[in-house]
Each structure stands twice: as structure tokens, then as C-alpha cells.
Amino acid sequence: MSKHTTFKKDAARVAPDLTHRRIIRYNMSRYDAAVDRGKERYSDLELAKNRASAVKKYVLQHLPDLLMQFEKKAQSNGAEVYWAENSEQLIEQLIDLLNSEQCQQLVKSKSMVTEEIELNKHLEKVGIESVETDLGEFIVQVAGEKPYHIVTPAMHKSKQDIAKLFNQQFKTDPDLSAEELTAFVRNLLRDKFINADVGITGANFLCAREGAVAVTENEGNAYLSASFPKLHVVIAGIEKVLPGIDDLPLFWPLLAAHGTGQQLTVYSNLFFGPKKANEVDGPQRMVVFLLDNKRTELYNDAHLQESLKCIRCGACLNACPVYKNIGGYTYNATYSGPIGSVISPHFKVFSSFNHLSFASSLCGKCNEVCPVKIPLTKLLLYNRQKAQVYQANTVKATNGILYRILNNRLLMSFAHGRIKTLLAAFLSPFLFRGGKKLPPFPSKSFSEQWKKNKKR
Numbered sequence: 001m002s003k004h005t006t007f008k009k010d011a012a013r014v015a016p017d018l019t020h021r022r023i024i025r026y027n028m029s030r031y032d033a034a035v036d037r038g039k040e041r042y043s044d045l046e047l048a049k050n051r052a053s054a055v056k057k058y059v060l061q062h063l064p065d066l067l068m069q070f071e072k073k074a075q076s077n078g079a080e081v082y083w084a085e086n087s088e089q090l091i092e093q094l095i096d097l098l099n100s101e102q103c104q105q106l107v108k109s110k111s112m113v114t115e116e117i118e119l120n121k122h123l124e125k126v127g128i129e130s131v132e133t134d135l136g137e138f139i140v141q142v143a144g145e146k147p148y149h150i151v152t153p154a155m156h157k158s159k160q161d162i163a164k165l166f167n168q169q170f171k172t173d174p175d176l177s178a179e180e181l182t183a184f185v186r187n188l189l190r191d192k193f194i195n196a197d198v199g200i201t202g203a204n205f206l207c208a209r210e211g212a213v214a215v216t217e218n219e220g221n222a223y224l225s226a227s228f229p230k231l232h233v234v235i236a237g238i239e240k241v242l243p244g245i246d247d248l249p250l251f252w253p254l255l256a257a258h259g260t261g262q263q264l265t266v267y268s269n270l271f272f273g274p275k276k277a278n279e280v281d282g283p284q285r286m287v288v289f290l291l292d293n294k295r296t297e298l299y300n301d302a303h304l305q306e307s308l309k310c311i312r313c314g315a316c317l318n319a320c321p322v323y324k325n326i327g328g329y330t331y332n333a334t335y336s337g338p339i340g341s342v343i344s345p346h347f348k349v350f351s352s353f354n355h356l357s358f359a360s361s362l363c364g365k366c367n368e369v370c371p372v373k374i375p376l377t378k379l380l381l382y383n384r385q386k387a388q389v390y391q392a393n394t395v396k397a398t399n400g401i402l403y404r405i406l407n408n409r410l411l412m413s414f415a416h417g418r419i420k421t422l423l424a425a426f427l428s429p430f431l432f433r434g435g436k437k438l439p440p441f442p443s444k445s446f447s448e449q450w451k452k453n454k455k456r
């Protein structure tokens with residue numbers, strides 16, 4: 001089944017699901033109320049957004065230089081910096097590193113880029129236990145699921161769902177309150193932090209001038225993941241770089257206000273390399289991986305480059321009427337919602353995922369809420385245009401093949417009707433959008449039937 005057909009089937013199943021709708025509406029309404037309060041703290045929100053957009057534009061104009069500056073400075077801080085062109089390269093380098101540290105268990109804080117490269121799956125294959133330490137990520141890991149949303153991974157689960165899940169997995173009381181469930185996870189994770197050989201975090205921002213990694217979170221788990229184990233590994237997309245830490249007073253509150261409605265997230269940390277000689281705490285080694293994974297392709301496209309401004313606040317997902325109806329899993333991609341519909345077709349296989357760019361009413365709410373002013377609907381339209389060109393080229397090529405076959409009596413009569421029907425079913429996705437198919441062929445061709453009837 002094509003990804004497009006799966007998408008349509010899943011959307012048709014989820015949209016009328018009233019339980020899903022009730023949970024999402026409840027969680028989104030709490031988000032909306034908090035974000036409204038968060039935005040009210042700004043005397044001039046538009047000005048802050050314009051400034052953030054301008055800084056990101058500057059970053060894109062100087063991306064190679066800023067990345068080199070970050071690398072140089074991070075190295076002088078004592079960190080090691082590795083570059084990875086794609087996820088395979090990164091996984092290979094990371095597993096070598098983990099083996100050299102004889103790592104058997106690691107703790108990990110929430111990071112979309114590690115979801116993008118399916119890190120846990122790869123670690124499991126080589127026998128390394130990777131424990132998610134963000135509460136939402138922990139819940140979806142225990143459930144054997146992927147994150148539902150880029151900021152709130154377990155948004156689709158009610159408190160009752162989680163209590164039931166923990167009861168099944170850990171034999172806890174099925175009536176635990178939200179506070180008791182949280183305390184249970186906190187206790188369970190404490191041991192994991194103490195015994196982990198390695199801690200992996202993402203990066204919200206990389207500060208080029210200082211070579212520092214900025215990580216912002218609400219539970220203290222990223223802080224513990226970075227400071228308890230002897231090795232701290234950072235995995236970051238190359239678009240995460242900012243000129244310096246003096247940009248953080250603009251970006252940290254914008255991210256918090258749009259992500260969760262907070263003034264600032266509870267823990268905002270800057271990591272300047274491993275523990276220094278005069279420091280008591282901290283990892284002995286810090287390694288930063290800078291991942292491309294098709295970001296350069298976006299960077300080289302004058303239009304799509306704008307998508308690299310994204311700070312992964314999740315506001316466009318929460319604002320999107322399509323996301324609210326079909327839910328995060330229907331996108332079948334790490335990045336969902338409007339920004340996901342722009343970048344996922346390029347991060348994955350464009351021919352298989354370009355239908356995501358059509359999963360939008362183009363109402364423009366996503367443009368309105370984006371703190372870095374990415375013109376999401378413009379980019380969705382741009383993707384659609386690319387999809388049409390791709391489709392037209394494929395149809396042209398397929399038509400060429402069909403033209404040759406249909407004009408050749410020998411070829412047409414060579415195969416049985418059933419084989420022709422199978423061939424037509426195979427070619428249909430290249431010719432038609434929306435799962436349309438050519439009708440089945442009769443078992444005998446017209447000329448065969450004609451000859452047969454003439455003899456009578």
C-alpha cells in the first residue's frame with residue numbers, strides 16, 4: 001500500500017474517533033490557555049518575532065562559517081566535534097564511540113533529531129539499553145510507540161491511559177493519580193541516571209561564538225543526562241546554530257512562550273565542554289555530533305531554506321485544524337503538522353511523502369503563530385508545485401512506456417489479461433493521484449475475441 005493510501009486510510013479512521021478527539025481537544029485547550037498567557041507577557045510580540053526571524057536569516061546567510069566557528073570554539077572548550085552527512089554515518093560513529101566506552105546502558109533526554117535517526121532502534125540492535133528520561137518520551141517508549149507531537153510526545157494519552165499502561169508494565173496501582181505516576185517514574189529513573197555510562201541530549205541551540213550547547217527543558221532530566229554519566233553526547237541538526245549566547249534572551253523565552261506558554265522553561269542550561277580540572281561535577285568527555293541528513297538540500301533551495309529557521313516549538317501543530325483532526329501519527333513521519341508537511345517529504349522520499357504537503361487547508365494559522373515567521377503555507381504550496389512537476393514527469397515517462405506497449409500488437413497480445421491487469425495496477429500510482437486504478441483487462445484481447453467470433 002502506498003504511503004499516500006495509508007495516510008488517507010489512517011486519516012479517515014482517526015478523524016471520527018471521538019475518544020481521540022476528546023483527549024486532543026482537552027490537552028490543546030490547556031495549551032491554548034497557557035500560550036495566550038505566555039504571549040501576553042510580551043509588550044511587543046511582533047517585534048520579538050521579527051527579530052528572531054532576522055537572526056535566523058542571518059544564520060542561514062552565514063551557516064557554514066557559524067558551524068566552523070562553533071566547532072573550533074567547542075574543541076577549544078575540550079569537546080570533540082564530529083560531522084555526519086546522514087543518519088547511517090552518525091549511527092556508525094556513535095556506536096563505535098559507545099563501544100569504546102563499553103557502554104551497555106545510557107540515558108537520553110527528549111530530542112527530535114534522535115527520533116529522526118531512529119536512534120533507540122539502532123542501539124537496541126547492538127544490545128545497548130537506551131532509557132528515555134523525559135516523562136512523555138518515557139511513556140511512549142514504555143507503550144512501544146513513537147512521539148505523537150514534537151513537544152508533548154504523549155499528548156494523545158489521558159491520565160487513565162497512562163495509569164493503565166503502568167499497571168500492565170510495572171504492576172502499579174491502576175488508580176494512581178498524576179502526581180503518583182510522576183513520582184513513580186522519577187524514582188525508577190533515579191537509578192538509571194546513577195548507573196548510566198553515557199547521557200545523550202539534543203540541543204535547542206548551538207552558540208557559535210562560545211562553542212556552547214543550549215538545552216532547555218522542564219523536568220531536569222536533560223541536565224542529569226548531561227552531568228551524571230562520564231560521557232555526554234550531543235546530537236544536533238546543523239540548523240541549530242545561533243551566533244552567540246547573547247541571542248538566547250530572545251530565543252529561550254520565545255520558545256517557551258510558544259511551546260508551553262511559560263515565561264522560561266524550568267531548566268535552561270548551557271554546556272561548555274566536559275568537566276574542567278577545577279570543577280567537581282560534570283562528564284569527563286563531551287562529544288557533539290553535527291548532523292546534516294538532507295538539511296543541506298533544504299539549505300540549497302532558496303525557498304525551502306526558510307524551513308531551517310524552525311525552533312521546534314510545536315505552535316504550528318497546535319494551531320493546525322488538520323493536525324487536530326487527523327492526529328500526529330497519521331503523518332507517519334517524525335515531524336508532523338505544518339512544519340512536518342514541509343520538511344518530511346524532503347527528509348524522507350519525496351515521491352512517497354509529497355502527499356503531506358496537500359494535508360493543509362492553507363488557512364494560514366500556522367504562519368500567524370510561528371515565532372520565527374516561517375511562511376509555512378507558501379512552502380506547502382511550493383512543495384505542491386514540486387509534487388505536480390514530479391507527477392507530470394512520471395506520467396510522461398510512464399505514458400511513453402504505455403504508448404510503446406499499446407502500439408505494439410505483439411506485445412499487447414503476448415500477455416494474458418490477468419498479467420496486464422497486474423501491470424496496470426503497478427503503474428496506476430505513477431499515473432493517478434488518490435488511489436485511482438485502471439479497470440481490469442479482459443482475459444482475451446479485442447483482436448483475439450474478434451478472430452474467435454469471426455470463425456463462428
Ligand code: SF4
Nearest residue numbers: 310311313314316370
Ligand atoms: S515552524 Fe514555527 S511554529 Fe512550527 S514548530 Fe517551527 S518554529 Fe514552531
